[in-house]
Amino acid sequence: xxxxxxxxxxxxxxxxxxxxxxxxxxxxxxxxxxxxxxxxxxxxxxxxxxxxxxxxxxxxxxxxxxxxxxxxxxxxxxxxxxxxxxxxxxxxxxxxxxxxxxxxxxxxxxxxxxxxxxxxxxxxxxxxxxxxxxxxxxxxxxxxxxxxxxxxxxxxxxxxxxxxxxxxxxxxxxxxxxxxxxxxxxxxxxxxxxxxxxxxxxxxxxxxxxxxxxxxxxxxxxxxxxxxxxxxxxxxxxxxxxxxxxxxxxxxxxxxxx
Amino acid sequence: xxxxxxxxxxxxxxxxxxxxxxxxxxxxxxxxxxxxxxxxxxxxxxxxxxxxxxxxxxxxxxxxxxxxxxxxxxxxxxxxxxxxxxxxxxxxxxxxxxxxxxxxxxxxxxxxxxxxxxxxxxxxxxxxxxxxxxxxxxxxxxxxxxxxxxxxxxxxxxxxxxxxxxxxxxxxxxxxxxxxxxxxxxxxxxxxxxxxxxxxxxxxxxxxxxxxxxxxxxxxxxxxxxxxxxxxxxxxxxxxxxxxxxxxxxxxxxxxxx
DNA sequence: TAAAAAATGTTAAAAAAATAACAAAAAAGC
DNA sequence: GCTTTTTTGTTATTTTTTTAACATTTTTTA
Numbered sequence: 001x002x003x004x005x006x007x008x009x010x011x012x013x014x015x016x017x018x019x020x021x022x023x024x025x026x027x028x029x030x031x032x033x034x035x036x037x038x039x040x041x042x043x044x045x046x047x048x049x050x051x052x053x054x055x056x057x058x059x060x061x062x063x064x065x066x067x068x069x070x071x072x073x074x075x076x077x078x079x080x081x082x083x084x085x086x087x088x089x090x091x092x093x094x095x096x097x098x099x100x101x102x103x104x105x106x107x108x109x110x111x112x113x114x115x116x117x118x119x120x121x122x123x124x125x126x127x128x129x130x131x132x133x134x135x136x137x138x139x140x141x142x143x144x145x146x147x148x149x150x151x152x153x154x155x156x157x158x159x160x161x162x163x164x165x166x167x168x169x170x171x172x173x174x175x176x177x178x179x180x181x182x183x184x185x186x187x188x189x190x191x192x193x194x195x196x197x198x199x200x201x202x203x204x205x206x207x208x209x210x211x212x213x214x215x216x217x218x219x220x221x222x223x224x225x226x227x228x229x230x231x232x233x234x235x236x237x238x239x240x241x242x243x244x245x246x247x248x249x250x251x252x253x254x255x256x257x258x
Numbered sequence: 259x260x261x262x263x264x265x266x267x268x269x270x271x272x273x274x275x276x277x278x279x280x281x282x283x284x285x286x287x288x289x290x291x292x293x294x295x296x297x298x299x300x301x302x303x304x305x306x307x308x309x310x311x312x313x314x315x316x317x318x319x320x321x322x323x324x325x326x327x328x329x330x331x332x333x334x335x336x337x338x339x340x341x342x343x344x345x346x347x348x349x350x351x352x353x354x355x356x357x358x359x360x361x362x363x364x365x366x367x368x369x370x371x372x373x374x375x376x377x378x379x380x381x382x383x384x385x386x387x388x389x390x391x392x393x394x395x396x397x398x399x400x401x402x403x404x405x406x407x408x409x410x411x412x413x414x415x416x417x418x419x420x421x422x423x424x425x426x427x428x429x430x431x432x433x434x435x436x437x438x439x440x441x442x443x444x445x446x447x448x449x450x451x452x453x454x455x456x457x458x459x460x461x462x463x464x465x466x467x468x469x470x471x472x473x474x475x476x477x478x479x480x481x482x483x484x485x486x487x488x489x490x491x492x493x494x495x496x497x498x499x500x501x502x503x504x505x506x507x508x509x510x511x512x513x514x515x516x
Numbered sequence: 517t518a519a520a521a522a523a524t525g526t527t528a529a530a531a532a533a534a535t536a537a538c539a540a541a542a543a544a545g546c
Numbered sequence: 547g548c549t550t551t552t553t554t555g556t557t558a559t560t561t562t563t564t565t566a567a568c569a570t571t572t573t574t575t576a
Contacts, residue, residue, distance in 0.1 A: 021315070
């Protein structure tokens with residue numbers, strides 16, 4: 001990303017912080033670029049969940065914290081975003097009416113939350129702000145939220161009481177996310193505080209579904225929370241290494257590739 | 259204007275207050291009316307400079323304070339919006355740097371949350387969605403949230419674990435709201451599920467501050483949670499009956515009138 | 517500096533939303 | 547109850563925005 005582009009995006013964010021929303025016309029004029037360029041900038045912000053795009057307008061997402069973000073989106077990251085969206089949508093497609101579900105924090109699970117049909121009757125438990133904001137708008141969803149201390153970087157809330165609330169809960173499906181998946185050392189995430197909520201979610205759910213794009217396979221992060229075999233289903237993209245296809249198959253886990 | 263229409267417009271305003279903007283499609287679905295009807299409602303709000311209409315979306319005008327009086331469902335709700343805002347702002351003005359505060363659910367406390375300066379260092383606990391959304395944006399605030407089952411009408415989350423989290427918390431100030439205040443029968447709210455969180459909030463705070471517009475004095479609702487004497491400070495508007503001024507004075511409670 | 521990559525602008529076609537006009541339904545007034 | 551007024555829904559038409567494809571410019575990098 002060029003300095004010029006980054007500056008423009010910063011200006012857009014500042015404008016939105018001030019005015020809640022702006023039309024694409026307006027922004028193009030103010031920035032002295034074409035509308036197409038503004039659109040492309042906004043698409044980047046939309047992928048990062050900072051703005052919501054509507055016809056003709058960009059609206060600041062109430063669940064975003066734009067001032068902390070870096071906008072260096074590489075081709076790789078952009079590609080992953082696309083796959084994450086497909087994974088989230090596939091996850092939404094396996095939902096059944098009146099399912100009771102737990103949705104983990106994370107960007108992939110955010111796409112799942114977004115993809116849930118507006119009127120579908122569901123009971124949902126979550127513990128991250130972005131998921132909360134997506135779900136509370138859905139007419140069909142009864143919502144339970146496990147609170148705690150707010151972690152700005154992951155948008156997650158965490159506390160012993162929150163974990164206890166998850167333990168007391170029962171769900172038909174739990175949708176988990178991970179940052180690292182390795183056959184021998186298990187499934188990991190980046191921070192220790194996430195672990196207990198994830199473990200509790202898995203223990204409270206009948207079916208455990210792991211959502212992870214293919215870049216996660218073979219990676220290790222510091223916080224271990226489950227073994228691969230603990231999952232019933234894994235949803236990922238076609239980039240998954242052949243090696244892991246076999247491992248997952250041997251474990252009898254349902255592998256869904258989008 | 260029919261009652262039905264007024265209700266719809268109130269819902270639209272509340273939605274926008276929570277989410278900055280909404281698409282016309284969304285609103286039509288949520289309100290179960292045609293898009294044309296939503297458009298007509300929004301045109302009314304646009305004429306009053308409450309929303310800005312863009313293609314496909316309605317954006318809350320950041321400069322305008324939606325005058326709920328005009329659109330309020332009941333006369334009661336109508337009368338006090340302005341006073342509630344002043345009360346909330348006064349409450350914010352007594353905050354000190356590094357205060358640890360608890361903010362109750364309610365519309366008056368929502369004005370308090372809005373009025374907190376962006377950079378003021380505070381530690382905040384809350385348990386209602388509207389407060390959460392206001393606070394999480396503030397750069398200076400560390401945030402803790404007590405979760406539970408989501409109640410759509412009050413925007414509050416409630417659970418034994420949430421109450422436990424409040425009990426484990428310690429605050430310098432707790433800002434409480436109430437729907438009824440009576441000398442003999444105490445301070446009340448409208449639903450039973452609110453009680454435990456309110457009680458716990460009061461028990462965990464050094465200073466208990468009641469925010470209530472003057473219409474609340476002399477009223478009783480079904481759910482009792484405290485006596486008048488349990489509060490250290492009461493912030494209200496000049497409409498408070500003389501009788502209650504005396505009672506509050508005799509109890510040695512600090513009475514602030516906006 | 518030259519080649520490659522990224523970013524931007526332009527256009528036509530497709531998709532979506534706004535508008536206006538009218539018909540049907542609901543609410544208010546008598 | 548009946549009439550009048552207000553509100554709501556539907557449709558066709560107009561306007562606007564989005565998308566996609568390609569050409570051009572700018573920036574990066576080897």
